[in-house]
Amino acid sequence: MTSNATDERERAAARLRGAGLKVTESRLAVFDAFHAGEHLDADDVHTRVAELLPTTSRQAVYGVLGALTDAGLLRRIEPAGSPALYETRTGDNHHHLVCTSCGKVFDVGCVVGEAACLTPSETHGFRIATAEVTFWGLCPECSASGALS
């Protein structure tokens, strides 16, 4: 019987091949590093990858994250005041909720009525490709513990 872990590796390998990328241990380990709903920075990913492949360099992680992002297998976000974060949920242009106190990030679906709302009132002649929305506020834990921002 095939283990789930093996299944996941094979699925990851198939996605890499589909994107025209070579299948390497580093890349599989980066896929392994992400669990659903997480937003990890390059250092988080390096830490997790290094547990399995201790010789993996920081630059390899930057390289993998860049390649996977370019291939559309990861999405990169850069909230103000934070290093770049990566997530596995791609292709749906969802948005983010960031805690101004602890920095935790959550996904939120597209805003209600998106198509009509996210048309800027003046376009300055731009050909607009995407609208990115970030909500800032206090997460339940920080709110409960009395954090002010």
Place this chain on the structure above:
Amino acid sequence: MTSNATDERERAAARLRGAGLKVTESRLAVFDAFHAGEHLDADDVHTRVAELLPTTSRQAVYGVLGALTDAGLLRRIEPAGSPALYETRTGDNHHHLVCTSCGKVFDVGCVVGEAACLTPSETHGFRIATAEVTFWGLCPECSASGALS
């Protein structure tokens, strides 16, 4: 007769005093550096300030920008892939249009129907304070010159 330049310096000084900040040459020079609608990074500001006050240090500029931002006299934005930018238009929570090719930034008013639209579909229990919207696209010049992104 009073010159416009003197008027502007006095207005800037009054705003500083109103915010409880000491009036210094550096701070007045930073105000001078901004023209309406511009989005300048710390280095841009330092360059302009140094034309008038050549001894001004980089750290003084960071200090002034931080103080003015904290006082609500400047607003800081941090578009992905760019150093922090500052603008003089504050207090109206307007949004931004960023060219993915050349990086130019323009202001846009609040999106149409904002109040209704910018409510996320799931709040994860957050106490939401603000919604930040960034539009990405090609500016007219880059669009005309055939840039692809």
Place this chain on the structure above:
DNA sequence: CGGTTGTCTTGACTTTGTCAAAACAACCGA
């Protein structure tokens, strides 16, 4: 299985910004 091409390692470097201590300047009150 060997060659080609793309990936990873190593290590220097850049950019953007922060921290801390001492010199200095603005402002208040006498």
Place this chain on the structure above:
DNA sequence: TCGGTTGTTTTGACAAAGTCAAGACAACCG
């Protein structure tokens, strides 16, 4: 008007996050 106090600026070291380039190495194709 003149000090004194407090806040600002200078100086210089440092830190975080990421980039660049060259050579070693591994994946994939035939």
